[in-house]
Amino acid sequence: xxxxxxxxxxxxxxxxxxxxxxxxxxxxxxxxxxxxxxxxxxxxxxxxxxxxxxxxxxxxxxxxxxxxxxxxxxxxxxxxxxxxxxxxxxxxxxxxxxxxxxxxxxxxxxxxxxxxxxxxxxxxxxxxxxxxxxxxxxxxxxxxxxxxxxxxxxxxxxxxxxxxxxxxxxxxxxxxxxxxxxxxxxxxxxxxxxxxxxxxxxxxxxxxxxxxxxxxxxxxxxxxxxxxxxxxxxxxxxxxxxxxxxxxxxxxxxxxxxxxxxxxxxxxxxxxxxxxxxxxxxxxxxxxxxxxxxxxxxxxxxxxxxxxxxxxxxxxxxxxxxxxxxxxxxxxxxxxxxxxxxxxxxxxxxxxxxxxxxxxxxxxxxxxxxxxxxxxxxxxxxxxxxxxxxxxxxxxxxxxxxxxxxxxxxxxxxxxxxxxxxxxxxxxxxxxxxxxxxxxxxxxxxxxxxxxxxxxxxxxxxxxxxxxxxxxxxxxxxxxxxxxxxxxxxxxxxxxxxxxxxxxxxxxxxxxxxxxxxxxxxxxxxxxxxxxxxxxxxxxxxxxxxxx
Amino acid sequence: xxxxxxxxxxxxxxxxxxxxxxxxxxxxxxxxxxxxxxxxxxxxxxxxxxxxxxxxxxxxxxxxxxxxxxxxxxxxxxxxxxxxxxxxxxxxxxxxxxxxxxxxxxxxxxxxxxxxxxxxxxxxxxxxxxxxxxxxxxxxxxxxxxxxxxxxxxxxxxxxxxxxxxxxxxxxxxxxxxxxxxxxxxxxxxxxxxxxxxxxxxxxxxxxxxxxxxxxxxxxxxxxxxxxxxxxxxxxxxxxxxxxxxxxxxxxxxxxxxxxxxxxxxxxxxxxxxxxxxxxxxxxxxxxxxxxxxxxxxxxxxxxxxxxxxxxxxxxxxxxxxxxxxxxxxxxxxxxx
Numbered sequence: 001x002x003x004x005x006x007x008x009x010x011x012x013x014x015x016x017x018x019x020x021x022x023x024x025x026x027x028x029x030x031x032x033x034x035x036x037x038x039x040x041x042x043x044x045x046x047x048x049x050x051x052x053x054x055x056x057x058x059x060x061x062x063x064x065x066x067x068x069x070x071x072x073x074x075x076x077x078x079x080x081x082x083x084x085x086x087x088x089x090x091x092x093x094x095x096x097x098x099x100x101x102x103x104x105x106x107x108x109x110x111x112x113x114x115x116x117x118x119x120x121x122x123x124x125x126x127x128x129x130x131x132x133x134x135x136x137x138x139x140x141x142x143x144x145x146x147x148x149x150x151x152x153x154x155x156x157x158x159x160x161x162x163x164x165x166x167x168x169x170x171x172x173x174x175x176x177x178x179x180x181x182x183x184x185x186x187x188x189x190x191x192x193x194x195x196x197x198x199x200x201x202x203x204x205x206x207x208x209x210x211x212x213x214x215x216x217x218x219x220x221x222x223x224x225x226x227x228x229x230x231x232x233x234x235x236x237x238x239x240x241x242x243x244x245x246x247x248x249x250x251x252x253x254x255x256x257x258x259x260x261x262x263x264x265x266x267x268x269x270x271x272x273x274x275x276x277x278x279x280x281x282x283x284x285x286x287x288x289x290x291x292x293x294x295x296x297x298x299x300x301x302x303x304x305x306x307x308x309x310x311x312x313x314x315x316x317x318x319x320x321x322x323x324x325x326x327x328x329x330x331x332x333x334x335x336x337x338x339x340x341x342x343x344x345x346x347x348x349x350x351x352x353x354x355x356x357x358x359x360x361x362x363x364x365x366x367x368x369x370x371x372x373x374x375x376x377x378x379x380x381x382x383x384x385x386x387x388x389x390x391x392x393x394x395x396x397x398x399x400x401x402x403x404x405x406x407x408x409x410x411x412x413x414x415x416x417x418x419x420x421x422x423x424x425x426x427x428x429x430x431x432x433x434x435x436x437x438x439x440x441x442x443x444x445x446x447x448x449x450x451x452x453x454x455x456x457x458x459x460x461x462x463x464x465x466x467x468x469x470x471x472x473x474x475x476x477x478x479x480x481x482x483x484x485x486x487x488x489x490x491x492x493x494x495x496x497x498x499x500x501x502x503x504x505x506x507x508x509x510x511x512x513x514x515x516x517x518x519x520x521x522x523x524x525x526x527x528x529x530x531x532x533x534x535x536x537x538x539x540x541x542x543x544x545x546x547x548x
Numbered sequence: 549x550x551x552x553x554x555x556x557x558x559x560x561x562x563x564x565x566x567x568x569x570x571x572x573x574x575x576x577x578x579x580x581x582x583x584x585x586x587x588x589x590x591x592x593x594x595x596x597x598x599x600x601x602x603x604x605x606x607x608x609x610x611x612x613x614x615x616x617x618x619x620x621x622x623x624x625x626x627x628x629x630x631x632x633x634x635x636x637x638x639x640x641x642x643x644x645x646x647x648x649x650x651x652x653x654x655x656x657x658x659x660x661x662x663x664x665x666x667x668x669x670x671x672x673x674x675x676x677x678x679x680x681x682x683x684x685x686x687x688x689x690x691x692x693x694x695x696x697x698x699x700x701x702x703x704x705x706x707x708x709x710x711x712x713x714x715x716x717x718x719x720x721x722x723x724x725x726x727x728x729x730x731x732x733x734x735x736x737x738x739x740x741x742x743x744x745x746x747x748x749x750x751x752x753x754x755x756x757x758x759x760x761x762x763x764x765x766x767x768x769x770x771x772x773x774x775x776x777x778x779x780x781x782x783x784x785x786x787x788x789x790x791x792x793x794x795x796x797x798x799x800x801x802x803x804x805x806x807x808x809x810x811x812x813x814x815x816x817x818x819x820x821x822x823x824x825x826x827x828x829x830x831x832x833x834x835x836x837x838x839x840x841x842x843x844x845x846x847x848x849x850x851x852x853x854x855x856x857x858x859x860x861x862x863x864x865x866x867x868x869x870x871x872x873x874x875x876x877x878x879x880x881x882x883x884x885x
Contacts, residue, residue, distance in 0.1 A: 054642075173783075174666045174667065174687075174783070175607050175608050175639040175665060175666060175667050176639070177687065177781075177783040177786070178607070178610075178665055178666055178685070178686075178687045179608065179610050179639075180786065180787075180788070180811065181687050181781050181786065181808075181809045181811060181812075182610060182611075182612035182613075182685065182687070182704075182809070182811065182825075183610070183611060183612055183809075183810065183811040183814075
């Protein structure tokens, strides 16, 4: 695509070439007309001089060609550029003198002779006026009435032919006017002026052509070239002058489009481009302000969205906790009721079994007794298990409000380990962060939490594995992770893992993690898990540190 | 007279010489005898020379000029003024020069020249600076600078004041009067007329033209603003073609034209005030007599014509609807047709 500058240069150059050419053409036509006019003036002057010459009139009156020598030589002296091609003086009957320039190869017979006054172009009698007895073209302003002026072609040559009748005596114009004012006299009424003959001069246009050629080569062509080249140069620089601010502006707009709103256009003039630059700078400024405001709003919005999502997350968590708490409360209530109702009968059964066992001989060898003892042991075992379950349920329902005091997380975890039996197949690693602060917790409840977590980890690694405990400070919390390399928890049950009565263990009640979660919440802490099926599970517990 | 005076001086000197030189007494006596014998012929010659000779140069043969010449001839009768020759220039300047050359070649010197017409007046002024000249019948003579120490003239137009006096008599109430003129030719007349019209309470509506072509346009331009048209002797305005146009337009608008030429009245104008041409000749004869009787006076200036005539076109008056009753009493009234 052409740039605007190229288009401008192209268009302006074309325009200048057209204007230059037209100007040259106009000048050429004008010059040619001027030259023709000059030639016509010369022809008119020469022919009129001859026509008014008394010697010519006498020569015509007496038909004496010899009388014409002097007037003709006078006329020839006036023709400095030798433009007279031919000259002919005739009376009304015959040609008196006929001359042609030697270098012109024409036959004078071919040039029409003026014999009749009615020939086209010859001025009519009433168009001529006299002043002081001499012929004057009344309308020297109007060339067509001055005399016959024709272009004739003869033997391939062009001549400007000037013909004029030679009159006898004329009347003084003021006397004509006086006669008109004072009334026409009997003798003066339209007396026909006597035509003595005709003068005919043919001017050759060769000098005219030479002058026109000279004008073309010396004036018009250089002038045209100067106009065109000058015009193109001016256009080149002007276009550069006009387009460069636009180009500069375009580069700046490109930068602005890329986001660099700090760019501004330098204002070099007060014209339209300057005005455009000013407006553009104002627009950029407004855009920058708007962009900054938008950025502020966006940042605010992003912050709000983050806040909102966090709040939402908290809300969800709270909701989950609430649901879980409600569930726990419901279960606790149920467990409490059921526990009370079942614990006493189970206690009675256990006592009864104790008495039965006592009454049975301890060393009896009867098979029946052996079998009975086995059954009684089974009953006792299951009864104990039932009582334990009921106690667990009751314990769950009776989680007391924590009595917090500053405690060391390390001692709590170590205490938890001491109360557990870790299988040999499981390798235990405990990592402590530097200068762990004290946490404000109920140590016994937290200990229970860690017991549950470590136990779950050990349960998840029946074939052995690595158990890693890592405690460290994170902000105003002490974060403890309990990581195993067990089977992991499937994604679809991750959300349910802290729900009461949810368990994946064949003999589990599904209360351990629910109770742990409940305890941690009561301590204003957080418990979460990260697990990938087949790779293991990590429980994260955050507990608040003691505020100093 | 001059010859006589010269002879007396010579005689006196001869007497002195005879007393000084007695031998020449006889010669002196003889001289006296001869003088006595020839004295009557000298006296006769002086009597003949006392009759003043006048040449009349006429521009061309037109009736108005001939009337003036006729008047002059009448006026010269029994006034000891002899018209020696009438030269006709035939309206041609070349002819004029030839005539003047002829007069000069013949070595005849008249006491006075009467130039009739502009051509005659201008040539006479140019060629005879030492002979008193009276010119007449020169239309608009101000244009030709005909003043001079030896030039006396009679204007061929009635004065502007006379013209407007007549117009007022004819039209009555003050009116707007239009005039078309070429300022290069008749600017002076219009300047004078501007003052005169104020005196007569006319308002002059002037329109300048420089070519015959513009006349129709200018006339149409002012025709509705004027009550009468004043045609002055301006060669740009008065041509055969323009006269018919002016008359036609004026008649269409029932507009009276007044002028200084009875020829224009014949062409359709209402009224003209012009000199009585024959009486102009008589007036010129009177002026010639004054000039010739007092050799020290060579010029009487340019005078207004003494007698004017009024030419009225009754046909035009009828078309326009002008009441001619006020004009009936005018002494030199010519009615046309």
